[in-house]
Amino acid sequence: MDHPDTASTSGIVLEGVRKEFPGGVVAVRDISLEVQPGELVVLVGPSGCGKSTTLRMVAGLEAVTAGEVRIAGRVVTGLPPRHRDIAMIFQNYALYAHMTVRANMGFGLKMAGTPKRETRARVDQAADILGITDLLDRKPRQLSGGQRQRVAMGRAIVREPAAFLMDEPLSNLDAKLRVEMRAEILNVHRRIGAPTLYVTHDQTEAMTMGDRVAILRDGALEQIGTPLELYERPGTVFVAGFIGSPAMNLLPVTLERSGDGWYASVGGSRVLIPPRARAALRPFAGHEVLLGLRPEDFVSTENMRDGEHGVIQVTTARAESLGSELVVYFSINGAAASRPLTARLDRRTAVREGTSTRIGVDLERLYFFDPESGAAIR
Amino acid sequence: MTHSSAARLLRTVAIAATILWSLAPIGLGVATSLSTQADVQAVPARWLPGHATLDPYRSLLGGTSGSHAGGTVSESGAFAHAMWNSASITLMSTLAILCVAISAGYASARLRFPGCGALFRAIVATTVVPVFTVVIALFQLMADAHLIDHKLGLVLVFVSTTTPLAMWLVHNHVKELPAEPEEAALIDGCTRWQAFRHVVVPQMRSGIAALSALVVLSVWGEFLIPLLLTSTSAGKPVTVLIPEYVGKYTTNYPLLAAAGILALLPPAIVALVLNRHVRGMLSGSS
Amino acid sequence: MGSDILTREVHPGGAPSGPRRPVDLAAREATRAGMLMMAPAVVTTATLVIYPLVRGFQTSLESGDAAVGGQPHFVGLRNYGEVLGSSTARDATVHTLSYVALAVTLELALGLIVAVALHRTFRGRGIVLAILILPCALPSVVSGVLWRRVFDPDSGLLNSVLEQLHILSQPQVWLAGRGWALAFITLVHVWGVLPLVSLILIAGLQSIPEEVYSASAVDGATPLRQFRHITLPLLRPSIAVTLTVGTVWATKIFDEIYVLNGTALNTRSILMEVYNTTFVNADFAHGTALAFMLTAVTALFAAVYAVTFRRSTT
Numbered sequence: 002m003d004h005p006d007t008a009s010t011s012g013i014v015l016e017g018v019r020k021e022f023p024g025g026v027v028a029v030r031d032i033s034l035e036v037q038p039g040e041l042v043v044l045v046g047p048s049g050c051g052k053s054t055t056l057r058m059v060a061g062l063e064a065v066t067a068g069e070v071r072i073a074g075r076v077v078t079g080l081p082p083r084h085r086d087i088a089m090i091f092q093n094y095a096l097y098a099h100m101t102v103r104a105n106m107g108f109g110l111k112m113a114g115t116p117k118r119e120t121r122a123r124v125d126q127a128a129d130i131l132g133i134t135d136l137l138d139r140k141p142r143q144l145s146g147g148q149r150q151r152v153a154m155g156r157a158i159v160r161e162p163a164a165f166l167m168d169e170p171l172s173n174l175d176a177k178l179r180v181e182m183r184a185e186i187l188n189v190h191r192r193i194g195a196p197t198l199y200v201t202h203d204q205t206e207a208m209t210m211g212d213r214v215a216i217l218r219d220g221a222l223e224q225i226g227t228p229l230e231l232y233e234r235p236g237t238v239f240v241a242g243f244i245g246s247p248a249m250n251l252l253p254v255t256l257e258r259s260g261d262g263w264y265a266s267v268g269g270s271r272v273l274i275p276p277r278a279r280a281a282l283r284p285f286a287g288h289e290v291l292l293g294l295r296p297e298d299f300v301s302t303e304n305m306r307d308g309e310h311g312v313i314q315v316t317t318a319r320a321e322s323l324g325s326e327l328v329v330y331f332s333i334n335g336a337a338a339s340r341p342l343t344a345r346l347d348r349r350t351a352v353r354e355g356t357s358t359r360i361g362v363d364l365e366r367l368y369f370f371d372p373e374s375g376a377a378i379r
Numbered sequence: 380m381t382h383s384s385a386a387r388l389l390r391t392v393a394i395a396a397t398i399l400w401s402l403a404p405i406g407l408g409v410a411t412s413l414s415t416q417a418d419v420q421a422v423p424a425r426w427l428p429g430h431a432t433l434d435p436y437r438s439l440l441g442g443t444s445g446s447h448a449g450g451t452v453s454e455s456g457a458f459a460h461a462m463w464n465s466a467s468i469t470l471m472s473t474l475a476i477l478c479v480a481i482s483a484g485y486a487s488a489r490l491r492f493p494g495c496g497a498l499f500r501a502i503v504a505t506t507v508v509p510v511f512t513v514v515i516a517l518f519q520l521m522a523d524a525h526l527i528d529h530k531l532g533l534v535l536v537f538v539s540t541t542t543p544l545a546m547w548l549v550h551n552h553v554k555e556l557p558a559e560p561e562e563a564a565l566i567d568g569c570t571r572w573q574a575f576r577h578v579v580v581p582q583m584r585s586g587i588a589a590l591s592a593l594v595v596l597s598v599w600g601e602f603l604i605p606l607l608l609t610s611t612s613a614g615k616p617v618t619v620l621i622p623e624y625v626g627k628y629t630t631n632y633p634l635l636a637a638a639g640i641l642a643l644l645p646p647a648i649v650a651l652v653l654n655r656h657v658r659g660m661l662s663g664s665s
Numbered sequence: 666m667g668s669d670i671l672t673r674e675v676h677p678g679g680a681p682s683g684p685r686r687p688v689d690l691a692a693r694e695a696t697r698a699g700m701l702m703m704a705p706a707v708v709t710t711a712t713l714v715i716y717p718l719v720r721g722f723q724t725s726l727e728s729g730d731a732a733v734g735g736q737p738h739f740v741g742l743r744n745y746g747e748v749l750g751s752s753t754a755r756d757a758t759v760h761t762l763s764y765v766a767l768a769v770t771l772e773l774a775l776g777l778i779v780a781v782a783l784h785r786t787f788r789g790r791g792i793v794l795a796i797l798i799l800p801c802a803l804p805s806v807v808s809g810v811l812w813r814r815v816f817d818p819d820s821g822l823l824n825s826v827l828e829q830l831h832i833l834s835q836p837q838v839w840l841a842g843r844g845w846a847l848a849f850i851t852l853v854h855v856w857g858v859l860p861l862v863s864l865i866l867i868a869g870l871q872s873i874p875e876e877v878y879s880a881s882a883v884d885g886a887t888p889l890r891q892f893r894h895i896t897l898p899l900l901r902p903s904i905a906v907t908l909t910v911g912t913v914w915a916t917k918i919f920d921e922i923y924v925l926n927g928t929a930l931n932t933r934s935i936l937m938e939v940y941n942t943t944f945v946n947a948d949f950a951h952g953t954a955l956a957f958m959l960t961a962v963t964a965l966f967a968a969v970y971a972v973t974f975r976r977s978t979t
Contacts, residue, residue: 062562064689081691083564089566095559099581108577156567342559394793395781401796404811405803407822411814419820426822432925459748483706490699492692502706506713507964509917511939512956515949516717516724539713542706554885569696600804602920607944618806622924625813632814639810643803650802654795657802658864 004108008270011073012028012196013059013164018068020054020220028054029070030220035162036196041187042225043199043211046243051220052200053168059198061085073163085151085164088157088193092169094149096141102128103137106155125157130192131185147178154189165190165197171206183210205245207272208232216240238291238375241368247296247328247343253372254292256285265292265367274310275364281378282369290378293368296328299344300361301351305310310361315342327352331360405643411438411636419632435637457612458620458638465599465616466645468530472537472598473591479542481587484549485575489561499550506543510604516605528614533605537598546589552586553579589656596646596657617642698933736948740788743955753930754955757938760847761916761959764934767851768915772862773907779859780866801860807923810891812853816840816925840926850932853921858914862907869903870896904976916959935959 013036020029029051036042044052057063059070061082070078077085088109097105103124110120128134131151141149150170157165170186171179187210189270190197201207205329207214208228215225216239224236228244235241256267256274263279263286264271272292274282283291300310315331318341333343334357344360346352369378407426410417412435414428439458486492487499517536518527526532560582564574580587602618609615621642624635650657678706725744748754753977783793800808815822816839824836840846881891897904919936926932928941935955943952 058564060566061691062565064692079689079691081570081694082562083568083570085566087566089563091559091563093557093559095557095563097560097578097581098566099584108564109567112573156563160567390782390787393778397779397782398793400856401800401860404808405799407814419814419971421820422825424867473737479705479709482702486699486702490695491701492696492699495699495703498707501674502710505710507967508714508718509956509960509963511936512953512960513714513717513721514951515943515956516720517713520713520717535709535713541707542709543714546706571695575698575702583691587902596802600806602804602806603940604925618804618920621806621810622798625810625924625927629819630813630817632817632820635810636814639807643807645800646802646954650798653797654798655791657798658794 009276009323011301012040013035013198014030014069015059016056016068016069016071018052018055018058019066020058020063021066024195025302028220029058032220032222033068034222034225036198038196039084039194040212040356041197041199043207043214044198044217045202045207045214046217046223048202049219050217052202054220055217056166056168056198059164060087060089078368085160087164087166088160088162088195089166089168090153090157090170091152092172093172094141094146094153096149096152098141101138101140102133102144102152102155105141105152106159109156109160119217123159124155125242127155130158131155131189139252143333146174150174150182151185152182154186158189158193161193162195165193167197167199169201170199171201172203179206186210205246208244216243218311224327234377234379235293235368236377238293238370241293241370241377245295245297246346249368250293250294250296250342251370252292252340252342255289256282256287258286267292267313267336268315268333268340270311270313270333271314272362272367273364275365278367278369278378285371285378289372291370291372293370294342294362295366295368296343297344298363299346300363302359303350305349305359305361309364311344311364311367312359312361314357314359315325316357317352317354319354322348396594405593405640408636408639408643411632412640414633414636416439416631416633435631436641439634439637439641440629449532458617460612461615461617461620462641464530464614465618465642468533468537468605468616469595469598471530472534472541473594475538476541476594476598477536477587477591478546480545480590481580481583482575483542484546484580485553487546488550488553489558489579490571499546503547504543506547510540514604523606527608528610530614533614533616534633536604536608537601540604541594541597546596546636548590548593549583549586552583556582585656585659588653589659592649592653592657595649599646624627668934670928707721721953722957724949725957727950743941744950745958748951748955748958751951753933754935754938757935759935760852760933761935763917764854764918765912765915767919768855768858769850769908771851771855772858772911773904775855775859776862776866776907779863780870783863784867784870797863798860800857803857805857805925807918808853808857809921812849812856813925816849831958835896840929841931843931846926846932850918850921850925851915853925854915854918857921858911862911865907866900866903873899897964901974905970908974909967909970913963916963916966 015035017034018029018032019027021027032051034042044051044055054063058065059072059268061077063085065078069076069080070135072085072087097108100108106124106127107120110123115123116124124137127298129136131154133148133151133155136144136148136152139151144152155171165336167186167269173180174182183206185242187240201210213225213227214231216223216231218239224231224240226234229245231240235244238251242251246298254267254272257264257266257271259271263274263282266272305312314334316334318330318332320330321328326348327346329344329346329350329352331344333340348361352358370376371378392477396404410427413433414425414432415432418425418428436443474639483499483502487495521527521532524532526535553623560578561574563579565571599616600618601616603618609619612620617638621635621638624631624638724737726739726741728740728743779797780794783790785795803811813822818824818836818838818841819837821839823839824833827833830835837845839849877895877899878891881895884896916934918934919940922932922934922937928937928945933941936959939952939956939959942955943949946952
């Protein structure tokens with residue numbers, strides 16, 4: 002397969018892609034993104050956000066209402082799937098139940114008229130890579146979930162496609178198998194080398210597998226970037242709350258000036274706002290903004306350091322020990338309604354439920370959001 | 380429902396009664412078909428023949444003498460020919476109906492093209508039109524096309540009467556099947572036709588078996604339509620021939636019974652072999 | 666590459682994108698395939714159902730001159746009027762209504778018994794169900810043939826058994842009268858239809874979750890009360906289907922009547938009357954009129970059932 006190497010013409014390109022269903026429901030609104038050759042981009046979002054519909058439009062299984070889709074430089078919008086040179090893995094494996102594994106894997110080549118000998122060779126090779134050579138003569142119903150997914154991947158490898166699409170391939174597998182198959186999928190992706198678009202609802206999967214992650218909400222692209230970018234610099238409240246588990250604490254706080262310093266009042270406590278952030282926050286002085294605090298950015302009383310950490314008075318509600326760390330649920334003292342706060346603390350921290358204590362939050366890790374638009378204040 | 384022993388006894392009785400009620404008439408028919416006229420006309424009537432004899436079958440199939448009905452002699456080989464007619468008409472009709480219904484049912488379920496919903500509903504709606512309402516005009520149509528007493532005429536009529544229901548059954552069955560293998564086939568290089576042929580039809584295997592069984596039973600048992608559309612023994616299926624053995628005054632019961640037993644063998648065998656599929660379709664079509 | 670919201674990643678050398686509404690070749694292919702696949706069904710239905718239906722209706726509105734070689738002319742609803750006035754048609758209607766009432770009642774009663782007995786698993790259930798289906802699989806002409814010997818006045822088994830039990834003193838011609846003739850023909854019909862009805866009711870019974878019975882048993886319900894207050898209400902959809910199917914099939918009784926009693930007036934159903942009028946008397950005009958009236962009545966029944974049971978069908 003010859004792919005042109007210019008970055009501008011290879012890969013998967015979506016431009017202004019829109020999907021409207023009869024009756025007026027807009028499932029996908031003007032999404033534009035580009036998957037570079039060799040890159041794996043994850044489409045992630047809550048159910049109903051349009052990620053599967055988008056993937057299916059790239060595959061040709063769903064008609065595009067407006068916009069353009071290009072694969073390896075060719076405009077493929079409106080073309081039937083077989084003309085797009087793609088391979089796809091489905092959540093339910095979608096194997097041909099009446100055919101053997103070998104026939105499943107060779108089906109695409111057979112349709113393309115490939116000579117039998119070559120088909121056989123390529124199927125054998127793919128089976129070898131995936132470790133399913135001894136399954137070649139079995140039927141899908143005799144295989145486990147993990148094995149079926151491997152056969153599905155084998156079907157894709159054999160085709161040597163220009164683009165690789167995956168629709169929640171791990172969702173039907175149990176947790177342990179999922180971790181193993183993640184590595185398998187990444188191997189296959191690297192082996193094929195084709196640009197890959199991967200859909201999932203699981204943010205952990207997105208963060209661990211994607212070179213870049215695109216977060217979708219209500220049919221629109223909320224933010225796209227590397228996992229680290231999304232974690233460190235979420236552009237909206239939605240992204241901030243979506244990435245990271247347990248989710249970021251989002252507290253409505255009022256900004257006050259007191260003397261030389263700016264403070265965010267968190268319940269009865271005041272947290273000093275670093276000077277860097279002041280400029281962006283100036284328009285919001287005296288108003289309420291959303292303060293985002295990640296659970297992992299808290300420290301217990303013992304580990305607090307003056308000037309590095311802001312102090313918040315809290316009462317311990319409940320603590321869950323995961324062995325490796327403690328997840329502690331606090332309520333903020335002095336807050337109008339009982340505001341919960343989740344923190345991940347060192348496993349040796351002493352906690353007593355029902356007692357009042359102080360926790361520190363890393364002042365370098367304060368996130369601010371406009372409560373009306375949801376946009377990050379930077 | 381409690382499982383008391385009284386309940387269980389009642390249930391056993393009900394099951395036995397069901398078996399008896401279902402098989403008794405058939406058993407009676409078999410017994411009669413192995414009797415002589417004397418056995419049948421004896422007073423009091425004898426359920427079982429004194430000595431079982433295969434004469435009724437011999438005269439039926441041998442077809443030379445063997446008087447029946449109002450005394451006319453059965454044409455030689457007429458019964459065997461009628462069985463052959465039934466078999467070939469049933470086979471041709473079943474194949475035709477399967478082709479038409481499977482492709483139409485699939486198309487309406489998966490290939491949503493503009494207008495297919497309306498067409499589908501219109502065709503299925505004709506299920507409620509009773510056959511006899513169209514049969515008169517149909518008769519004239521067939522007569523003009525010289526298809527009376529011609530097997531093709533019967534096949535065409537059976538196709539038109541059975542297709543709406545068959546298509547509806549296929550449509551529902553296809554809707555239950557997972558769509559992803561078909562999509563995978565499209566991605567793997569298939570046109571719509573190829574995906575249909577290589578993936579969807581094999582997926583439908585059990586549904587097709589059930590449908591075939593139902594169609595075979597339905598076509599083989601048809602009476603009114605062939606009664607009207609056939610005139611000579613050249614074209615008559617066995618269902619039309621048998622009532623001719625019923626005489627106005629006397630009836631040769633052993634012969635009649637033998638004819639009935641032979642005529643019920645093919646559908647009975649189909650029903651027994653494919654009974655699970657038939658059951659599924661019968662209860663599914665409600 | 667920033668990570669700002671709603672990044673529009675347009676590739677360098679950004680030419681404007683293609684046409685606003687892309688030409689959908691995939692959809693076109695699906696449409697073409699779909700139309701070709703539906704065509705045979707559409708053609709056969711149009712030519713062999715719709716056309717004759719329309720033509721038949723036209724015939725019912727014309728005089729019957731064609732039968733005697735004249736030119737038929739339009740007479741409007743005169744044929745319908747004449748048919749309504751005909752005594753044979755009226756009798757046939759009464760007979761058909763009797764058939765329907767009797768058949769549906771028997772089917773429902775017997776069907777429920779069979780369904781209750783057979784819906785749970787037991788050893789040999791598969792075989793019993795296979796046997797159950799047999800009467801339905803046979804041509805109804807053959808059913809008539811099998812039962813005929815039972816009712817024959819001279820050599821019939823019913824007569825002989827009843828005489829032996831001294832219930833009768835002389836053989837009865839069962840199929841000559843009114844009541845018994847209709848009853849026995851209905852019996853033969855029910856014999857053939859019961860398997861289907863039983864299967865429908867079995868499916869309905871199997872859809873009732875076990876927990877409902879367990880919960881009621883805890884509340885102290887006896888089997889009889891369970892049946893009345895749980896089973897029957899939850900079976901309403903299946904019973905509705907049974908009534909509809911049973912009615913439609915009972916109005917179409919023909920083969921059994923033909924084999925057992927021919928076109929005799931005392932057992933004639935409307936369909937038999939249509940047959941007689943059209944093909945024995947060669948009166949196409951009146952025959953079609955009657956046929957359309959029967960169709961209307963059947964449709965009415967089905968509609969009544971549908972409306973009555975609409976609430977219970979999900």
